[in-house]
Structure formats: C-alpha cells, structure tokens
Amino acid sequence: SLKFLGCHAISQYNSEAEENDVLIKKKRLVRFRLCPTSSCMSTSLVGCNTGYGDYVIDMNEYMYGYWEYKQQQKEYNCYVYGMNSCGCTENDDDGDDQQAEDADEVEDFNEEQCLYQCFVNAGKNECTAYIDYEVEENDDGEEEVDQIDVSDYMQCAQIEFEEKDDDEERRRRLEEEEDDDEEEEDVDYFVGPYCSEQGSAIYMGMYIDDTCTEAADSNHGRSIFSNMAGYSLPYGTTSLVNNYECVSCLDTFNVEENSDSNDDDDDEQNLADVCNQLYNTAGKCEEYLSSSVGATNMNACQFIEGIKITTDTGTVETSQPRSNPVATAWIVIFALIFTSLGFYVWYLRMRLGRRNNSLLY
Numbered sequence: 001s002l003k004f005l006g007c008h009a010i011s012q013y014n015s016e017a018e019e020n021d022v023l024i025k026k027k028r029l030v031r032f033r034l035c036p037t038s039s040c041m042s043t044s045l046v047g048c049n050t051g052y053g054d055y056v057i058d059m060n061e062y063m064y065g066y067w068e069y070k071q072q073q074k075e076y077n078c079y080v081y082g083m084n085s086c087g088c089t090e091n092d093d094d095g096d097d098q099q100a101e102d103a104d105e106v107e108d109f110n111e112e113q114c115l116y117q118c119f120v121n122a123g124k125n126e127c128t129a130y131i132d133y134e135v136e137e138n139d140d141g142e143e144e145v146d147q148i149d150v151s152d153y154m155q156c157a158q159i160e161f162e163e164k165d166d167d168e169e170r171r172r173r174l175e176e177e178e179d180d181d182e183e184e185e186d187v188d189y190f191v192g193p194y195c196s197e198q199g200s201a202i203y204m205g206m207y208i209d210d211t212c213t214e215a216a217d218s219n220h221g222r223s224i225f226s227n228m229a230g231y232s233l234p235y236g237t238t239s240l241v242n243n244y245e246c247v248s249c250l251d252t253f254n255v256e257e258n259s260d261s262n263d264d265d266d267d268e269q270n271l272a273d274v275c276n277q278l279y280n281t282a283g284k285c286e287e288y289l290s291s292s293v294g295a296t297n298m299n300a301c302q303f304i305e306g307i308k309i310t311t312d313t314g315t316v317e318t319s320q321p322r323s324n325p326v327a328t329a330w331i332v333i334f335a336l337i338f339t340s341l342g343f344y345v346w347y348l349r350m351r352l353g354r355r356n357n358s359l360l361y
Contacts, residue, residue, distance in 0.1 A: 003033040063154040203220065249272050283303065
C-alpha cells in the first residue's frame with residue numbers, strides 16, 4: 001500500500017530560465033512509503049514499522065499519478081454502487097428496479113437520470129460527475145459557474161479566466177488612470193500544487209510564473225483566484241492528500257480480467273500501474289525491506305532522512321532511528337583521542353609532582 005509521509009521544498013537554479021523568468025525556482029519533493037497491505041495502519045502517520053521501503057520523488061510526478069489513480073478508484077466505486085444499489089437497468093427482472101417502475105412508459109426510461117437521482121438520494125454527489133446527464137437549469141436568474149478540473153493542474157499549468165462585464169469595467173478604469181505612455185502588461189497565471197510549511201499537506205495555489213514559485217498574492221493566490229474566477233480555488237485550504245490513508249496498490253479495476261490467470265502471477269498482474277511508475281522513478285531507501293523481495297536499494301537513505309514526517313500541527317513524527325556509520329566512527333576516534341590526551345596530561349602531572357618532591361628532600 002502507498003502511504004504519504006510528507007513533502008519538502010528546496011530552491012535550485014532554473015537552467016531553463018529566459019528573460020524575465022524566475023532564476024531560482026522551488027523544487028518540491030514528496031516522501032512516501034510502500035507498506036505491506038496487511039500491516040499498513042490507517043491510524044498511524046508512518047503506516048507500518050517493518051517490511052517497508054521509503055522513497056522520494058518530484059511532487060508533480062507523485063501528484064499526477066496519485067490523483068489519477070484516486071479518481072479511477074472513485075469512478076470504480078461509483079460504478080459498483082450504481083450496479084448493486086441503484087437498480088437502474090432497463091430490463092431488470094429481479095423486481096428491485098424501483099426507479100424504473102416509477103416511469104410512465106418503458107421507452108421513456110432514462111438510465112442516466114435514474115443513476116443521477118440514485119446518487120443524489122444516497123448523498124454520493126461526487127458520483128454524478130461520472131454519468132452523462134445534465135440537470136435542467138433552474139430559472140433563478142443565476143448562471144452556473146463551470147469550475148476548473150483539478151486533474152488538469154496536478155502539474156504546474158497556465159490558467160485562463162473568462163472576462164466578465166465587471167472585469168472589463170475594472171480594467172477600463174485602471175487603464176484610464178495610467179499614463180498614456182505606460183503600457184499595461186498582461187499577467188499570466190499558473191495553478192499547481194504546493195507543499196505546506198510543516199510538510200504535512202499539499203494544497204493548490206496560483207502563481208505568476210510557469211514554475212509555480214512566485215505566488216500571485218500572500219495567500220498563495222487564493223484571493224486573486226476567487227476575485228477572477230468567482231469561486232474559491234479548489235483544495236486551496238483542504239489537502240489533496242490524506243496523511244493517514246493507506247492507498248492500496250491492488251489494481252481492482254482489472255481483477256476480473258485477471259481472474260482466469262495463474263495464481264502465481266496474480267500479485268504482479270494486479271499491481272496498479274501508479275505504484276510501479278512511482279517506484280521506478282523514485283529515489284529509494286529499502287533498508288527495512290524484507291530480504292525475500294530480492295536486491296534492495298539504499299542510495300537515497302541519507303537524503304530521505306531530511307524530509308521529516310510531521311502532523312498537521314507541525315509535530316515531528318519519529319520513526320526508527322538510522323545511525324550514520326561514518327559519524328559513529330569519527331565519534332569513537334575523537335573519544336579515544338581525548339581519553340589518551342587526558343591520560344597523558346595526568347601522567348605528566350604525576351612525573352612533575354615526584355620530581356618536585358625529590359628536590360625538596
């Protein structure tokens with residue numbers, strides 16, 4: 001199972017910078033853990049204490065794979081609920097198709113409408129996004145605002161806003177106040193995920209550069225986004241990731257297709273692509289991984305230790321301590337040197353004391 005442990009931002013030189021671009025950009029990293037599903041605990045920030053591997057990866061790559069997989073899981077769960085609980089099949093012979101029975105004529109039965117009403121009645125409004133059904137607009141005089149698809153901004157991407165009448169009026173007034181010789185420079189906005197200060201959450205923010213480094217305002221662009229879009233920035237204050245969640249790496253979408261395969265190959269065939277992709281791309285620290293899995297990789301252990309596991313309040317979660325063999329060796333060497341020097345000083349004082357006594361007598 002996949003377990004998010006924390007994130008971290010470092011500053012590095014932007015080698016692709018052009019004129020007026022940001023020279024020092026933020027590189028955001030995610031630390032995650034792969035735990036045995038049987039021992040992954042949703043009540044623990046670290047997930048598991050044995051048989052695991054820790055990994056570090058670029059946050060954009062992590063969020064792209066993680067978010068896409070989570071949406072697939074949601075769609076699959078909605079599909080299963082619709083099939084098992086809604087009874088919206090037109091030719092349903094079990095007599096449980098309550099919504100279909102309410103239709104005046106069979107030819108007027110709308111399966112998508114039936115599913116929509118079933119999801120709404122069950123409080124599963126998020127499932128309505130996966131069916132092709134449009135609700136008739138109410139004559140309340142208000143236009144429904146189309147919000148952005150968060151999936152399009154798991155990696156830093158440019159966003160364009162539709163200008164409203166009040167936006168055009170505001171821009172006209174600003175242009176009148178400026179000098180005729182001074183041209184107004186259009187600002188391009190970009191939306192993407194960023195790491196919280198404690199490293200325990202990932203939020204969406206709006207920026208004025210294509211590396212998502214310079215925030216559009218002091219609230220990570222949330223205020224300007226709200227003014228220009230007419231609604232709050234999705235996941236601006238709610239984390240995109242759940243610190244306590246154990247995300248199963250079992251590919252539940254293809255289990256039925258693989259059910260006729262050999263049992264020996266089930267684990268490999270049913271492993272979700274996202275877990276394979278994240279594992280292959282990430283830096284690895286597999287010091288506590290079971291030797292039965294084969295060769296282990298510990299090239300990124302020291303770097304991963306710098307990305308602390310923190311709670312929402314900023315408290316550092318301690319895990320198994322990892323000693324540094326080089327540092328330990330130097331500590332032992334210096335301890336022996338100081339001990340030897342102390343003994344040598346004591347020896348000299350004793351020799352001088354005896355010589356002084358012999359001179360007196």
